[in-house]
Amino acid sequence: MYDIRGVAEPKTVEEALEVLDKNSDLTIISGGTDVLVKLHEGRMENLDLVSIREIKELEAISMLENGDIEIGSRASFTDIFRSEIINKHLGVLAEAAVSMGGPQIRNIATIGGNVCNGAVSGDSAPTLFALNTKLKLKSKNRERIVPISEFYAGPGIVNIDSNELLLSLIIEKKDYENAKGNYIKFATRKAMDISIMGVSVVVKVKGNKFNDVRIALGVAGPTPIRCSEAEKLAENLEVNEGNMKLIAHKALEASKAIDFWNASKAYKDHLIDELVYRALKESVKRLGGK
Numbered sequence: 059m060y061d062i063r064g065v066a067e068p069k070t071v072e073e074a075l076e077v078l079d080k081n082s083d084l085t086i087i088s089g090g091t092d093v094l095v096k097l098h099e100g101r102m103e104n105l106d107l108v109s110i111r112e113i114k115e116l117e118a119i120s121m122l123e124n125g126d127i128e129i130g131s132r133a134s135f136t137d138i139f140r141s142e143i144i145n146k147h148l149g150v151l152a153e154a155a156v157s158m159g160g161p162q163i164r165n166i167a168t169i170g171g172n173v174c175n176g177a178v179s180g181d182s183a184p185t186l187f188a189l190n191t192k193l194k195l196k197s198k199n200r201e202r203i204v205p206i207s208e209f210y211a212g213p214g215i216v217n218i219d220s221n222e223l224l225l226s227l228i229i230e231k232k233d234y235e236n237a238k239g240n241y242i243k244f245a246t247r248k249a250m251d252i253s254i255m256g257v258s259v260v261v262k263v264k265g266n267k268f269n270d271v272r273i274a275l276g277v278a279g280p281t282p283i284r285c286s287e288a289e290k291l292a293e294n295l296e297v298n299e300g301n302m303k304l305i306a307h308k309a310l311e312a313s314k315a316i317d318f319w320n321a322s323k324a325y326k327d328h329l330i331d332e333l334v335y336r337a338l339k340e341s342v343k344r345l346g347g348k
């Protein structure tokens with residue numbers, strides 16, 4: 059049923075990096091909610107696994123001295139939406155976390171696994187893109203920080219070396235301070251369904267003008283994307299209904315959506331137009347606007 063050659067179970071990051079360094083044909087398993095499904099369905103076979111489940115240091119969610127927030131790659135979606143730090147400072151990420159799967163899946167699925175599987179339908183991706191998240195990757199001889207936009211390379215493909223482990227995700231203070239956001243997942247069911255479209259918006263307002271607007275989409279192309287033209291248009295625009303509709307419509311220019319079994323391109327583009335508008339409106343409301 060599960061075509062597994064062996065499983066290593068390191069207890070520390072250093073042990074895991076040693077194991078990964080010795081063999082380039084290993085597959086990391088964290089919560090296993092993607093890997094085990096693929097094994098079960100025969101989409102992965104004959105795997106030599108490195109389980110990182112016992113590495114407790116990867117589960118922490120903390121605020122660093124400079125105000126940046128660091129989320130361990132093994133933080134589960136339940137850890138994230140229950141975290142005081144996340145709820146206080148990154149409400150939009152808590153919202154994305156609770157939209158994912160159902161309670162059982164959220165308890166074991168990790169944010170690191172969600173990012174490393176490279177799926178555009180991943181519920182964390184749009185918000186992590188909107189927050190300019192940095193990824194801390196480590197191999198035995200090297201540690202590097204990569205912007206999330208450079209990590210996703212194509213559908214299900216990410217830029218990670220075979221000997222690397224994703225340690226954590228970092229959201230810098232400047233990217234969340236004085237901002238509010240809204241994540242909208244559009245799916246056919248309320249739970250246990252992959253998103254047909256995911257829209258995340260993070261907004262800052264100065265006076266009555268948009269000051270820093272981030273708009274990110276999942277399932278609108280081969281990787282999650284930012285709507286940079288719409289973001290540019292929003293800068294210094296007065297916050298009002300008409301302008302929010304204008305910005306949302308401009309967001310469509312970034313769409314590389316294609317016809318797929320669950321939704322046509324036309325349908326997805328319609329969703330982008332409508333959901334970006336709704337997410338902008340909700341973000342402004344959360345900032346205290348009307």
Ligand SMILES: Cc1cc2nc3c(=O)[nH]c(=O)nc-3n(C[C@H](O)[C@H](O)[C@H](O)COP(=O)(O)OP(=O)(O)OC[C@H]3O[C@@H](n4cnc5c(N)ncnc54)[C@H](O)[C@@H]3O)c2cc1C
Pocket residue numbers: 085086087088089090091092093094095110131132157158159160163166167168169170171172173174175179180181182218222223224225250251252253
């Ligand atoms: C019933 C069900 C419902 C689901 N619903 C949703 C949903 O609504 N939204 C959604 O986004 N996803 C959903 N998923 C998909 C899945 O649960 C998520 O993608 C989850 O976040 C994967 O995390 P994991 O820890 O289980 O990953 P794993 O299966 O352990 O690993 C996934 C991939 O990431 C790699 N990996 C994991 N951790 C690391 C690390 N620290 N460093 C390097 N590589 C790593 C693995 O090698 C593998 O390639 C669902 C899955 C199931 C089975």
